[in-house]
Amino acid sequence: MAIDVTALRADFPALDHGLAFFDGPGGTQTPRPVAEAIATTLTGPLSNRGTLSVSEANAERTVAEFRAAYADMLNVPAAGVVHGRSATQLTYDFSRHLAKTWRPGDEIVLSRLDHDCNVRPWVQAAARTGVTVRWMEIESKSKELDLHAYAHALSPRTRLVAVTAASNVLGTKPPLRRIADLAHEHGALVYVDGVHYAAHDLVDVPAMGADLFVCSPYKFLGPHCGVLAAAPELLETIQPDKLLPSSNAVPERFEFGTLPYEMLAGATAAVDYLAAMDPGPRTSRRERLAHSLAALHEHEDALRTRLEDGLRALGDAVTLHSQAADRTPTLLMTLDGRDARQAQVHLAARGVLAPAGSFYAYEPFTALRLTDPALRAGLAPYNTAEDVDRFLDGLASFTAT
Structure with missing residues (x-):
């Protein structure tokens, strides 16, 4: 089980700019199939949902495919999938x-x-x-x-x-x-x-x-939107304020106004892209997602180990705050006597994007008395060992000055 990262990276036009992206926790780069799904849906033909024309049918199909994709990804019924802006x-x-x-x-x-x-x-x-x-x-x-x-x-x-x-x-x-x-x-x-x-x-x-x-699909290669999942039976018990003529069916009762069909299509394409990252047996989409995400876990863990080893080699210049036994490949660090925003600028000048801040994590920063800003490096499917080395080399040159 392994992801062909070289082939995967060819799907991301943003990588042609030569940047090493460690800002995935704030939003990943977008692969070409996701962008194409958005453009194809938006240019239609496309109308409000219905059954009388191909444009109406396109809208109906787009919504149904979105719900089916996230039902597979999250292991819930399609009627329990709610779209939101974020x-x-x-x-x-x-x-x-x-x-x-x-x-x-x-x-x-x-x-x-x-x-x-x-x-x-x-x-x-x-x-x-x-x-x-x-x-x-x-x-x-x-x-x-x-x-x-x-x-x-x-x-x-x-x-x-x-x-x-x-x-x-x-x-x-x-x-x-x-x-x-x-x-x-x-x-x-x-x-x-x-x-x-x-x-x-x-x-x-x-x-x-x-x-x-x-x-949020934009955290895993999709467009900027949000998804909520729940059992339809639970959603039936929740009564939102809504417009009188709008549907009271679940999950539509929670989706206010006309849905952005192009965003739904892009979000669906992101699920399909994840499911195809590591080609496995031609089984259900849920099984293919499990296969691909297991391979992704292996890929990102290897890079996280390389990154952590490199940070430890910098000694007291870097304090790593990500310590839990079970955690994602996202590392938060502070720099001894140095401003993390200056480190962000230093890295950006070398084509490495790693943001500094508190990242809307007000409670963790306050409870743990973390220095704001701190530097965050998060890994994504398209990251490579070379990216990690560029980050470490840039941080080493910053801490040495």
Whole structure:
């Protein structure tokens, strides 16, 4: 099982510019088949959904193919796939939908590990409804969630637990099934931010114990949009505010206005591209995704090891904060006595893109007292050992000055 990275890279026009991209956690580069799917759909013929013309049928087919693709990718029924502009937008929407049933004295549990997308919408919804917010804290040494304290944060009044599947800055992957099982024992829903996780691992929403799961195709080679997945039976119980004439069917009741069919087509093409990265047996798309993502895991882990070994060789000049036993190939680092933004500029001048900042991870940076900005290097399918060496050489020259 191996990805032909040379062949894969030929599909990415952005790589022709000679840049080494380590900014994948903020959004990956786009392969040609995804861009072509967007252009072909947009230039049509294309109309609003219907059955009377080829243009209407194209729209209907595009929506159906999108739902089918993400049903395969996330292991949920197609009727449980909701399109949104972004994971942030979807989380804000569902925080409002769910908070309709909350009452003063109810409680929710949030995670200090999370991107603010999976924190602030819930905090604000709790403030509006008089709900108490409790926290899963991060253990400072391991950079993992304190599950003992989490168990004590739960109560019969807990209505929701919101947690990431993988930290977008530290890479930490918490034990979701254990977290979800404890939440379900108290009758709480589990809302999982899978934006960073879905870029690196095969998602199985039921196996995770997630009741609602969000991800963003632009983090895994697709266009800028968001996807929410849930059991259709659960979605039937959630009543959003909506226009009176619009459909009340699930999942359409959560998709406001005309869908961007071209974005849906691109998001579908991204799933198909992932499924074909490592050609395997001609089985179901879900099985091909599992095969390809296992190969991707192997490829990215090898590069992560090379990167970590190189960073350790720089000694005290670099402090690596990604320490969890189970984590993605995303590394957060600070530089002894140096400004990470200057390092970003230094690397960019050498054709290496590695961003500096706090990356909307307000809670982790505050809880762990991390220096803002910090430097983040994230790996993607198109990265190579040569990319890693360019990054390490550039960082070594920066720390030596």
